[in-house]
Amino acid sequence: MQETNRTEIATLGEFGLIKHLTKDIQLKNQETRYGVGDDAAVLEFKDKEVLVTTDLLMEGVHFDLVYTPLKHLGYKSAIVNFSDIYAMNGTPKQITVSIALSKRFCIEDLEQFYEGLKLACEVHQVDIVGGDTTSSLTGLAISITCIGEAEKDKVVYRNGAHDTDLICVSGDLGGAYMGLQLLEREKTVFQGEKEVHPDFSGKEYILGRQLKPEARKDIIEKLAEAGIKPTSMMDISDGLSSELMHICSQSNTGCRIYEERIPIDYQTAVMAEELNMNVTTCALNGGEDYELLFTVPLTAHEQISTIEGIRIIGYITRPELGCALITRDNQEFELKAQGWNPLKEK
Amino acid sequence: MQETNRTEIATLGEFGLIKHLTKDIQLKNQETRYGVGDDAAVLEFKDKEVLVTTDLLMEGVHFDLVYTPLKHLGYKSAIVNFSDIYAMNGTPKQITVSIALSKRFCIEDLEQFYEGLKLACEVHQVDIVGGDTTSSLTGLAISITCIGEAEKDKVVYRNGAHDTDLICVSGDLGGAYMGLQLLEREKTVFQGEKEVHPDFSGKEYILGRQLKPEARKDIIEKLAEAGIKPTSMMDISDGLSSELMHICSQSNTGCRIYEERIPIDYQTAVMAEELNMNVTTCALNGGEDYELLFTVPLTAHEQISTIEGIRIIGYITRPELGCALITRDNQEFELKAQGWNPLKEK
Numbered sequence: 001m002q003e004t005n006r007t008e009i010a011t012l013g014e015f016g017l018i019k020h021l022t023k024d025i026q027l028k029n030q031e032t033r034y035g036v037g038d039d040a041a042v043l044e045f046k047d048k049e050v051l052v053t054t055d056l057l058m059e060g061v062h063f064d065l066v067y068t069p070l071k072h073l074g075y076k077s078a079i080v081n082f083s084d085i086y087a088m089n090g091t092p093k094q095i096t097v098s099i100a101l102s103k104r105f106c107i108e109d110l111e112q113f114y115e116g117l118k119l120a121c122e123v124h125q126v127d128i129v130g131g132d133t134t135s136s137l138t139g140l141a142i143s144i145t146c147i148g149e150a151e152k153d154k155v156v157y158r159n160g161a162h163d164t165d166l167i168c169v170s171g172d173l174g175g176a177y178m179g180l181q182l183l184e185r186e187k188t189v190f191q192g193e194k195e196v197h198p199d200f201s202g203k204e205y206i207l208g209r210q211l212k213p214e215a216r217k218d219i220i221e222k223l224a225e226a227g228i229k230p231t232s233m234m235d236i237s238d239g240l241s242s243e244l245m246h247i248c249s250q251s252n253t254g255c256r257i258y259e260e261r262i263p264i265d266y267q268t269a270v271m272a273e274e275l276n277m278n279v280t281t282c283a284l285n286g287g288e289d290y291e292l293l294f295t296v297p298l299t300a301h302e303q304i305s306t307i308e309g310i311r312i313i314g315y316i317t318r319p320e321l322g323c324a325l326i327t328r329d330n331q332e333f334e335l336k337a338q339g340w341n342p343l344k345e346k
Numbered sequence: 347m348q349e350t351n352r353t354e355i356a357t358l359g360e361f362g363l364i365k366h367l368t369k370d371i372q373l374k375n376q377e378t379r380y381g382v383g384d385d386a387a388v389l390e391f392k393d394k395e396v397l398v399t400t401d402l403l404m405e406g407v408h409f410d411l412v413y414t415p416l417k418h419l420g421y422k423s424a425i426v427n428f429s430d431i432y433a434m435n436g437t438p439k440q441i442t443v444s445i446a447l448s449k450r451f452c453i454e455d456l457e458q459f460y461e462g463l464k465l466a467c468e469v470h471q472v473d474i475v476g477g478d479t480t481s482s483l484t485g486l487a488i489s490i491t492c493i494g495e496a497e498k499d500k501v502v503y504r505n506g507a508h509d510t511d512l513i514c515v516s517g518d519l520g521g522a523y524m525g526l527q528l529l530e531r532e533k534t535v536f537q538g539e540k541e542v543h544p545d546f547s548g549k550e551y552i553l554g555r556q557l558k559p560e561a562r563k564d565i566i567e568k569l570a571e572a573g574i575k576p577t578s579m580m581d582i583s584d585g586l587s588s589e590l591m592h593i594c595s596q597s598n599t600g601c602r603i604y605e606e607r608i609p610i611d612y613q614t615a616v617m618a619e620e621l622n623m624n625v626t627t628c629a630l631n632g633g634e635d636y637e638l639l640f641t642v643p644l645t646a647h648e649q650i651s652t653i654e655g656i657r658i659i660g661y662i663t664r665p666e667l668g669c670a671l672i673t674r675d676n677q678e679f680e681l682k683a684q685g686w687n688p689l690k691e692k
Contacts, residue, residue, distance in 0.1 A: 033395065037596070038504050039433040039580050040399035040494065049379065050396060053386035054476060054491055056444035060483040087385040098402035098489055130400060137406040141482075143444055143489035145400055148386065158384050234385050250383070 007107040018133055020107070021114045025128050029093050031149065032127045041129035043094060043147065049155055051148040053084035059139030066191060067183045070109055072211045074116025077142050080237065082124050083215035083290045085148035087235035089156040089223075092215075094129045095121070098143040100136035124217060154229065156294070161232040161251035165295040165316040168230075170219045170309055172263040173240055174279060177286025178271040179203075179210030185275075205267045213290045220292075222307050233294035239285040242337035243293050245323055254321035255335075257314030260328050284325070285338045353453040364479055366453070367460045371474055375439050377495065378473045387475035389440060394495040399430035405485030412537060413529045416455055418557045420462025423488050426583065428470050429561035429636045431494035433581040435502040435569075438561075440475045441467070444489040446482035470563060500575065502640070507578040507597035511641040511662040514576075516565045516655055518609040519586055520625060523632025524617040525549075525556030531621075551613045559636045566638075568653050579640035585631040588683040589639050591669055600667035601681075603660030606674050630671070631684045 012020055022036045034042040043050075055077070057063060063073055078095060085092040097117060099110070121128055126146070186198040200207055215235075223230065232247050240262070248255050262283050272279035295316055296304055304310060314326075323335040358366055368382045380388040389396075401423070403409060409419055424441060431438040443463060447456070467474060472492070532544040546553055561581075569576065578593050586608070594601050608629050618625035641662055642650055650656060660672075669681040 034503070039430040040397040040436070040492075042434070042496075042501055043396040043398060044498075045391060045396060046393075050389040050391060050493075051386040052389060052440070052442060052476060052491070052493060054442040054444055054478055054489070056446050056478045056480055056487065056489050058446045058480060058482045058487065061446070061481050084385040088388070090386070094398070096398060096400040096491060098400055100402050100404045100407070100487065130398060132400055132402045134402055134404060135407050136404045136487075138484045141402065141404065141446065141487045141489075143400070143402050143487075145398070145442060145491040146386075147396075147398060147493075150388075152390075155388055157380070 005108050009101070009105065009107055009110070012107065014133055017107070017110070021110060022128065025118070027127050028125050029127050031093050032129055035127060035129040036131075041094065041096070043129070045149050047152065048149040049152055051085050051088050051090045051150060051155070052145065053081055054143065054145040055081055057142040059141070064187070065140070066187055068211060070112040071116035074113040075120045075212055077144050078117050078120035078126070079213055079215045080290065081144050081146035082120070082126065082217070083235040083237070085146055086215055086217055086220045087233050087292060088148070088150060089154050089220060089230065089233060090148040090150035092124055092126050092146050092148040094127045094147045096145045097128060097131035098133070099131070100134045100141040102136045102138055102140070105140065124215065156230050156233040158232050158234050158247050159250040161247050161253050161295040161316045162297070163253060163316055163318050164298045165231050166298060166301060166304065166312050167244070167255060167257060167293070167295055167314040167316060168304060168310050168312050169236070169240070169263060169291055169293050170216050171289065171291040172265045172268065173236065173289050173291060174272070174283035174286045175206045175209035175265050175268045176213060176288035177282050178268045179206035179208070180288070181275055182206060182271060183210060203267060203271065205265060206271055209289065213288065215290055216292050219309060226303055226307060228296055228300050228303060230294035230296055233292060236289050236291045236293050237287055239287040239338070240293065241284045241335045245335060245337050247293070247295065248316070248319075248323050251316070252319050254317040254319050255314060255323045256317060256326055258326050261311060261313040263311045351454050355447070355451065355453055355456070358453065360479055363453070363456070367456060368474065371464070373473050374471050375473050377439050378475055381473060381475040387440065387442070389475070389493065391495050393498070395498055395501055397431050397434050397436045397494040397496060398491065399427055400489065400491040401427055403488040405487070410533070411486070412533055414557060416458040417462035420459040421466045421558055423490050424463050424466035424472070425559055425561045426636065427490050427492035428466070428472065428563070429581040429583070431492055432561055432563055432566045433579050433638060434494070434496060435500050435566060435576065435579060436494040436496035438470055438472050438492050438494040440473045440493045442491045443474060443477035444479070445477070446480045446487040448482050448484055448486070451486065470561065502576050502579040504578050504580050504593050505596040507593050507599050507641040507662045508643070509599060509662055509664050510644045511577050512644060512647060512650065512658050513590070513601060513603060513639070513641055513660040513662060514650060514656050514658050515582070515586065515609060515637055515639050516562050517635065517637040518611045518614065519582065519635050519637060520618070520629035520632045521552045521555035521611050521614045522559060522634035523628050524614045525552035525554070526634070527621055528552060528617060529556060549613060549617065551611060552617055555635065559634065561636055562638050565655060572649055572653060574642055574646050574649060576640035576642055579638060582635050582637045582639050583633055585633040585684070586639065587630045587681045591681060591683050593639070593641065594662070594665075594669050597662070598665050600663040600665050601660060601669045602663060602672055604672050607657060607659040609657045
């Protein structure tokens with residue numbers, strides 16, 4: 001939070017604040033008929049399917065303001081929702097943004113949050129069309145709902161994977177989790193004297209993966225250009241294992257993935273080594289990478305292999321074969337969903 | 347919260363919990379193509395306008411669990427969103443429900459919350475199509491987004507009021523606020539010994555107005571039957587004064603309303619008397635009644651007068667005349683937006 005300029009939110013009140021934060025919003029999409037300022041936003045999608053996804057982020061559970069700049073938080077809050085729409089093979093078009101905040105936040109804090117939000121919306125051509133701004137007794141709560149569109153026959157669900165389909169992922173995995181571990185380790189430094197700065201050189205990539213993730217619009221576009229419609233797809237927010245098991249359970253299939261094929265960045269591997277963690281475990285269960293996990297028919301093998309940024313990591317099997325990882329030394333281990341679960345016993 | 351059966355949420359985890367709460371949901375609307383269970387819900391509205399509204403409710407700010415049963419809270423959380431869709435002259439079709447909860451809540455608590463939610467959805471024929479269930483370090487946070495539809499030429503905004511239009515409200519005002527005052531007064535009793543029960547006889551109506559409000563679908567239907575399309579409309583959540591000033595400012599008009607024409611229930615008046623409060627002030631600024639405030643052309647006077655449950659309370663003027671209340675003794679007082687503002691200085 002900013003320390004220098006501090007304007008109390010009470011000076012504007014709810015309606016004044018909303019006006020202040022949304023006054024320069026220009027609507028980008030013709031699907032947005034009316035945005036902020038009435039009881040509801042008015043949208044128009046003609047013959048398209050309408051996609052709706054929502055996320056609720058709570059301070060202390062989903063983010064730690066000790067090391068998360070509010071602008072990054074705004075950016076990430078929007079991105080995680082866009083990612084869900086891309087994971088349906090759709091295009092995000094609008095978001096509503098609800099925030100509850102306690103007295104320790106000032107108008108300048110919210111301006112920063114909105115700056116990140118607007119930047120994400122700019123990059124992905126999304127309109128902010130409404131929301132709710134209210135108070136909280138304790139921390140910050142952020143709820144974003146994203147509305148997207150897709151051609152009727154283009155929507156991709158989790159339940160369409162078939163035996164022999166290839167399992168693909170975009171980008172690399174485990175980086176966001178390693179970034180989080182690094183930030184948590186250095187947290188004491190952030191909280192301590194201001195002159196001491198942790199040395200993050202050589203770790204910029206994993207920090208960026210945690211603090212400023214991106215949604216893979218580019219992958220959706222490349223697949224469309226190649227004329228490939230995945231048979232199933234979802235985004236990796238909770239971890240590869242967990243998501244793959246969702247696809248297999250909803251598609252009634254099994255799967256085999258190869259440890260050696262899981263894409264891992266150099267910085268992720270170095271950080272895991274430094275922390276004495278198994279990097280494959282991090283990539284399987286880390287979460288928050290917001291990469292796309294999808295399946296394509298075996299016949300698309302050649303075509304998919306030529307697309308940059310996509311890696312084939314295994315294949316779909318009949319359900320009775322279960323879900324397993326094949327290790328570098330050719331052993332099979334049953335996959336377990338050990339991904340991030342905010343409701344499990346700590 | 348229930349004291350008897352208590353099953354910890356950790357026994358189910360996030361996905362188990364969502365499955366448990368949503369397993370018996372039957373989709374009601376053909377506009378809902380796919381509900382809970384994927385990255386996003388899939389909806390289809392053909393030639394209709396799509397309406398989107400959202401609300402974020404925080405424990406201790408918007409509700410007090412000392413006297414609010416979780417089933418009622420579920421019902422109300424849904425209703426306040428439906429009300430916003432009706433206020434656009436639309437029909438609510440789907441909601442997404444996000445909840446963040448701390449460890450003091452158990453599965454039985456959430457079942458009760460969902461019971462109320464499902465009841466509201468049953469009454470208004472709305473589908474629960476998604477959401478997010480996560481944890482909170484402190485209280486309960488509820489974020490609901492409602493999607494509705496309307497014929498293209500039927501959407502009613504706040505900005506369409508014209509000079510000489512009649513100002514109408516449905517139902518009666520101030521009751522929800524009086525119910526809240528009563529509950530707050532008796533709160534100490536709730537918190538005290540279990541054998542002591544406050545005597546609420548003769549106050550059932552105002553308690554119901556606070557704890558179990560209704561959204562005025564019936565009024566929207568009656569207006570449609572009569573062939574009347576309001577020139578402007580919104581729902582009264584923050585108080586009549588505040589809402590009327592929104593309509594006038596967005597429509598660039600003034601207004602005159604008559605104190606003697608503001609509809610007030612007998613129980614509301616009695617409670618105000620008991621608490622030594624001015625009942626007109628309560629009706630003007632109380633909020634949470636979720637009645638509809640709308641304007642119709644002067645030519646609709648005769649027709650609107652025959653519709654039960656609608657009262658004409660004044661008329662729209664040119665902007666330079668400002669917004670004023672005409673009291674019983676024929677004095678003019680400028681209206682002030684003193685409605686509920688969660689962000690103002692306490």
